[in-house]
Amino acid sequence: MYRYDEFDAKFVSERTAQFRDQANRRLSGELTEDEFRPLRLMNGLYLQLHAYMLRVAIPYGTLSGKQMRQLAMIADKYDKGYGHFTTRQNIQYNWIKLEETADILQALADVEMHAIQTSGNCIRNVTTDHWAGAAADELDDPRPIGELIRQWSSLHPEFSFLPRKFKIAITGAPHDRAAVKVHDIGLRLHKNAAGQIGWEVMVGGGQGRTPMIAQTVRDFLPQNELIAYLEAIMRVYNLYGRRDNKYKARIKILVHEIGAEKFKAEVEAEYAKHPAQQTQVEEAELARIAKYFAAPKFEKMSRFAPHFEEHRRANPDFAAWARNNLAAHAKEGYTIVNISLKPEGGIPGDATGEQMRVMAELAERYSHDELRVSHAQNIVLPHVKLEDAYVVWQELKKHDLAAANYGLAGDIIACPGMDYCSLATARSIPVSMAISRKFGDLAKQEDYGPLKINISGCINACGHHHVGHIGILGLDKKGEEYFQITLGGSSSENASIGTILGPGFSAEEVPDAIETILNTYVKLRESKNEDFLTAYRRVGPKPFKEALYAAA
Amino acid sequence: MTAEEKGQVMTANRLGDGLVVFLQRSGDWSEKIDDAVLALKPEATAALEARAALDVKANLVTGQYLFDATRVNGKIRADHIRERIRTLGPSVRLDLGKQAEGTAGAFQPVEG
Numbered sequence: 001m002y003r004y005d006e007f008d009a010k011f012v013s014e015r016t017a018q019f020r021d022q023a024n025r026r027l028s029g030e031l032t033e034d035e036f037r038p039l040r041l042m043n044g045l046y047l048q049l050h051a052y053m054l055r056v057a058i059p060y061g062t063l064s065g066k067q068m069r070q071l072a073m074i075a076d077k078y079d080k081g082y083g084h085f086t087t088r089q090n091i092q093y094n095w096i097k098l099e100e101t102a103d104i105l106q107a108l109a110d111v112e113m114h115a116i117q118t119s120g121n122c123i124r125n126v127t128t129d130h131w132a133g134a135a136a137d138e139l140d141d142p143r144p145i146g147e148l149i150r151q152w153s154s155l156h157p158e159f160s161f162l163p164r165k166f167k168i169a170i171t172g173a174p175h176d177r178a179a180v181k182v183h184d185i186g187l188r189l190h191k192n193a194a195g196q197i198g199w200e201v202m203v204g205g206g207q208g209r210t211p212m213i214a215q216t217v218r219d220f221l222p223q224n225e226l227i228a229y230l231e232a233i234m235r236v237y238n239l240y241g242r243r244d245n246k247y248k249a250r251i252k253i254l255v256h257e258i259g260a261e262k263f264k265a266e267v268e269a270e271y272a273k274h275p276a277q278q279t280q281v282e283e284a285e286l287a288r289i290a291k292y293f294a295a296p297k298f299e300k301m302s303r304f305a306p307h308f309e310e311h312r313r314a315n316p317d318f319a320a321w322a323r324n325n326l327a328a329h330a331k332e333g334y335t336i337v338n339i340s341l342k343p344e345g346g347i348p349g350d351a352t353g354e355q356m357r358v359m360a361e362l363a364e365r366y367s368h369d370e371l372r373v374s375h376a377q378n379i380v381l382p383h384v385k386l387e388d389a390y391v392v393w394q395e396l397k398k399h400d401l402a403a404a405n406y407g408l409a410g411d412i413i414a415c416p417g418m419d420y421c422s423l424a425t426a427r428s429i430p431v432s433m434a435i436s437r438k439f440g441d442l443a444k445q446e447d448y449g450p451l452k453i454n455i456s457g458c459i460n461a462c463g464h465h466h467v468g469h470i471g472i473l474g475l476d477k478k479g480e481e482y483f484q485i486t487l488g489g490s491s492s493e494n495a496s497i498g499t500i501l502g503p504g505f506s507a508e509e510v511p512d513a514i515e516t517i518l519n520t521y522v523k524l525r526e527s528k529n530e531d532f533l534t535a536y537r538r539v540g541p542k543p544f545k546e547a548l549y550a551a552a
Numbered sequence: 553m554t555a556e557e558k559g560q561v562m563t564a565n566r567l568g569d570g571l572v573v574f575l576q577r578s579g580d581w582s583e584k585i586d587d588a589v590l591a592l593k594p595e596a597t598a599a600l601e602a603r604a605a606l607d608v609k610a611n612l613v614t615g616q617y618l619f620d621a622t623r624v625n626g627k628i629r630a631d632h633i634r635e636r637i638r639t640l641g642p643s644v645r646l647d648l649g650k651q652a653e654g655t656a657g658a659f660q661p662v663e664g
Contacts, residue, residue, distance in 0.1 A: 026567075026611075027611065028611070029610070029611040033614045047565055047570060047614065047615055049572075049634075049637065049638055050571070050572060050638065050641065050649055051565070051569065051572075052569075052570035096570065097568060097569040098567065098569070098570060099569065347644055347645075418633070418634055418637060419637060419642040419643055419645075420642060424634075427633075427637075427643060429642075429644045430643060430644055479631070479633070481633065
């Protein structure tokens with residue numbers, strides 16, 4: 001697993017001391033807000049609607065039990081007893097005091113965590129597949145490369161003042177669970193016929209006010225050339241990215257404006273300037289990093305898990321949870337447990353300190369001390385013996401963590417929206433809660449099948465509405481909240497941006513509108529095996545528009 | 553008939569703990585919107601701006617701005633839902649923020 005080396009420990013500790021001094025100077029008036037703002041943002045501290053908000057980095061969403069316990073401690077001691085897991089695989093605390101922030105950063109440093117580069121125009125925390133190192137369909141664990149990128153990009157002087165923020169996502173599986181095509185750079189691992197590893201490099205994806213799907217600039221980049229090639233991309237962006245207009249400053253606009261071919265030619269020209277001996281990552285260094293992520297010592301298990309099967313037959317609730325929330329593990333007899341942080345009528349991604357401790361304990365006892373945060377705001381126990389799934393479920397159930405809706409209509413992504421965020425134009429959480437309640441019946445959700453409902457409270461799209469199968473965008477019209485619905489978005493390997501259906505709806509109207517859309521889908525699907533997105537791609541928006549606006 | 557007055561309230565976040573505060577007639581900052589002064593005329597608004605700027609310089613508050621509000625039967629209500637949420641707390645967690653701490657003022661919870 002990711003862990004600090006000596007260099008990390010030293011710089012995080014220095015950085016914490018530095019921030020303590022900066023915060024004290026701000027409180028004493030030595031620094032003005034204008035002087036202090038960039039300093040606090042470099043440490044993940046925002047000023048939000050009700051108080052300061054601290055965003056803590058969780059590299060590639062990977063946590064140990066000890067780290068999760070520390071996050072729980074921070075929630076209880078410095079916040080109001082909870083935290084919010086985000087669509088960037090991070091955690092945010094909503095009620096932070098400036099006076100206590102340095103103490104929190106120290107508490108994070110104590111467990112090898114920090115809040116560096118969770119804000120600002122730099123390379124942000126690298127995100128990846130939340131099943132990395134566990135998924136049955138994975139070619140290789142992408143996290144060693146994610147860690148290499150983290151080490152390279154942390155406090156990199158050349159890339160600390162980019163035209164705009166920069167997000168890199170990485171996947172080692174053919175089925176993309178990391179949304180790599182809607183990131184500034186997306187990396188996908190491939191293996192050639194000789195079994196060698198190479199990376200497909202995609203550039204210029206993103207969401208926000210101008211959603212774009214990334215363009216492939218290299219199909220198969222040798223692994224040891226990756227950092228040098230990324231550096232070439234960053235240099236081209238740093239040189240040509242627009243700094244005159246914040247809304248046109250992301251790399252996606254550059255790729256779009258000059259065209260993918262021209263952009264690629266610029267990158268290749270820049271790349272050719274690197275002398276080969278300086279560009280390659282040494283095998284020994286890659287091997288050293290890969291050791292951090294060595295697979296746990298799995299036991300040799302039988303594929304047949306009698307205890308699991310027995311409980312599945314005897315207990316329909318457990319059977320439903322097992323059906324929806326467990327995923328295939330690469331090792332026989334093991335499973336991936338997906339803990340849905342989306343109880344019926346709940347707030348997506350929120351967990352109490354107590355729930356965090358419960359999940360930490362389960363990870364320590366049953367999942368080789370590993371947890372993952374997913375970009376869909378859920379928590380994963382990646383390495384659980386199938387025979388242990390029932391006891392894990394029982395414990396989760398006691399703490400309101402056993403919602404069996406993983407990947408279904410109730411598993412909604414929602415940004416904090418206007419309940420917390422100062423940028424929001426509408427509330428997203430109440431809409432999410434209302435939809436979750438409307439489709440509370442699990443049988444109904446299972447009938448609708450795999451579904452991604454994503455809600456954002458403004459056009460910055462933190463709730464990934466552009467890539468929801470059903471996307472909901474909250475806007476403000478003359479002081480009133482209203483919601484635009486898009487259909488057909490996807491963040492998978494077949495990524496697409498959703499299409500706006502028509503005029504927006506009030507918050508109260510949204511759940512009924514979603515039901516109309518889903519009932520329309522049920523009527524027109526060719527079979528139960530044709531999921532919502534497939535059916536939509538076959539028929540297009542027309543029948544949905546007709547159903548939704550027929551009464552108008 | 554309800555007596556209504558439309559005006560503006562000066563708000564900011566307290567520097568040390570970031571909590572939402574409102575400028576009072578006395579020149580102090582209160583966590584409670586009912587304590588706020590509602591500026592009805594441009595001169596009053598300008599006075600609030602001047603006072604807030606001084607307190608920003610004095611490192612008491614940060615992020616100051618004016619928002620539209622209405623006094624209804626002697627109690628102040630923010631016109632826009634965003635500001636109502638700031639005066640109350642999250643609409644999805646009525647157990648948190650001013651609405652839970654007795655500093656919300658007369659209008660709660662957030663409707664609509």
